[in-house]
Amino acid sequence: MEVLHPDLFIDSKIKSAVEYKQQQNRCRIKFIEKLYSWCSQPVDVNNTFICLTTRQLLSTCKHSSVLYIDCTYKVTANELPLLVFGTSDFNRRFYPMDVCLISSDESFETFKIFFRDIQVWASTINNQAYTVSHVMGDGAAGITGAMCELPLASRLMCWVHVILEQDIMxxxxxxxxxxxxxxxxxxxxxxxxxxxxxxxxxxxxxxxxxxxxxxxxxxxxxxxxxxxxxxxxxxxxxxxxxxxxxxxxxxxxxxxxxxxxxxxxxxxxxxxxxxxxGTRQMPQEIEKRRGKGRPKKVKYPLSKD
Ligand SMILES: [Zn+2]
Incomplete structure (x- = not known):
């Protein structure tokens, strides 16, 4: 890309202008074919926020106002975090709403953008207001920090993660x-x-x-x-x-x-x-706390420890 502007004479400014232009181009990616062609270009993995969803997936938000979030580091190239968002019905069936490939490790800003936008997308697609009442996830500080975007919602912690992370059964x-x-x-x-x-x-x-x-x-x-x-x-x-x-x-x-x-x-x-x-039983300890965020050594999915 070539940038010609009388005010731009320092390399960093040119770089910023190029990044800004690229950012603008990315926002225009609304169809999967464009995403394919964008992926075939050299991609800066340190500045990535890709959200994949469809109208049908977003329409599943009507099953429940509880939003479930979890993140995996195992299924992507470059070991980028892949966030999965969804909801479930009373029969415990899970409905994925979208997946996000992000370069920031479950940061506060990422969730803030997402919480703000998903309500707009789902409301627009379904022609009815979508308000999140509860956010269920692991102990990620980014989710908790971004709850300011959903002032009426409660933050819940998934019981499986409570067992893993708090050693309490x-x-x-x-x-x-x-x-x-x-x-x-x-x-x-x-x-x-x-x-x-x-x-x-x-x-x-x-x-x-x-x-x-x-x-x-x-x-x-x-x-x-x-x-x-x-x-x-x-x-x-x-x-x-x-x-x-x-x-x-x-x-x-x-x-x-x-x-x-x-x-x-x-x-x-x-x-x-x-x-x-010993007259009252001690809560059982399960295992050592795993810690938050991206594991140091990422294993492939379905592989044995
Ligand atoms: Zn006391």
């Missing part, structure tokens, strides 16, 4: 959001707790360190008995450094002095003590 048994959050915190607490800081005061009373620990639990117990606080701040630090649990009735509700224990009669401390004793 049995949280799905939680029957309310509050129990789910408490259970998730309990798993983290058990993993990081220093067990030497858990003290037994009496047959049924235990002291556990809090998240905001300003003193060790032994000092805390001594101060509890002596009540020899130097100042109000010292008392305040002491108050929030540890929690006192009462297991005199061994089954829940368990008394705990943390604010969740006092209000809800169910807190991470009570749940974790029972997990440590």
């Amino acid at each position: 049995q949280l799905q048994l939680s029957f309310s959001d509050q129990i789910f959050v408490t259970a998730a915190k309990a798993v983290e607490w058990v993993k990081k707790i220093d067990k030497t800081q858990i003290l037994q005061l009496t047959t049924f009373n235990f002291v556990v360190p809090s998240n905001d620990q300003k003193m060790n639990t032994l000092t805390w117990v001594n101060l509890l008995h002596s009540m020899a606080w130097d100042s109000y701040d010292h008392f305040n630090d002491c108050l929030h450094s540890a929690r006192l649990l009462d297991f005199s009735c061994f089954l829940p509700p368990i008394f705990c002095t943390c604010r969740y224990g006092l209000k809800e009669f169910a807190c991470v401390h009570a749940a974790d003590m029972m997990m440590l004793w």
Whole structure:
């Protein structure tokens, strides 16, 4: 391509002008024949955003307002990410809506463009408004970041990816959001707790360190008995450094002095003590977290590990 313009005299400007022109040409690719001819030209794989769809595929959005997204790195040349978007009906049948070949690794900008445009395309094709109510995907930060384009939609995480990435199996048994959050915190607490800081005061009373620990639990117990606080701040630090649990009735509700224990009669401390004793089952760990994004070594589809 040749660029002749009186204002352009630096190589980089010419390069930018050529890239801009190419970008404009790409936007005009609306039919598969043009895509074929574009692919036969030398292509810059670092600046690619190709979205393939048809009217029929876009019409499947009427089955559900939930948009499913996943990405694979295994099926393309140059190991570029291939995004697959779709939806499903009540019989769990999946309907692909389009596939995108992108050069940016699941970036925030990519999803932002896509979320903005897919609603316009689907609404135009179907002659009725298409509004996404939920976006289901893996833990990609790009999807979460781009949710600002869909202010009315909720972000869901696919359960298969929760198992793979969060090492947690049995949280799905939680029957309310509050129990789910408490259970998730309990798993983290058990993993990081220093067990030497858990003290037994009496047959049924235990002291556990809090998240905001300003003193060790032994000092805390001594101060509890002596009540020899130097100042109000010292008392305040002491108050929030540890929690006192009462297991005199061994089954829940368990008394705990943390604010969740006092209000809800169910807190991470009570749940974790029972997990440590084995009276409550620990959520199963599946495998080491795989990590997000493009794997370092990409395998071919249907190949064995
Ligand atoms: Zn508690």
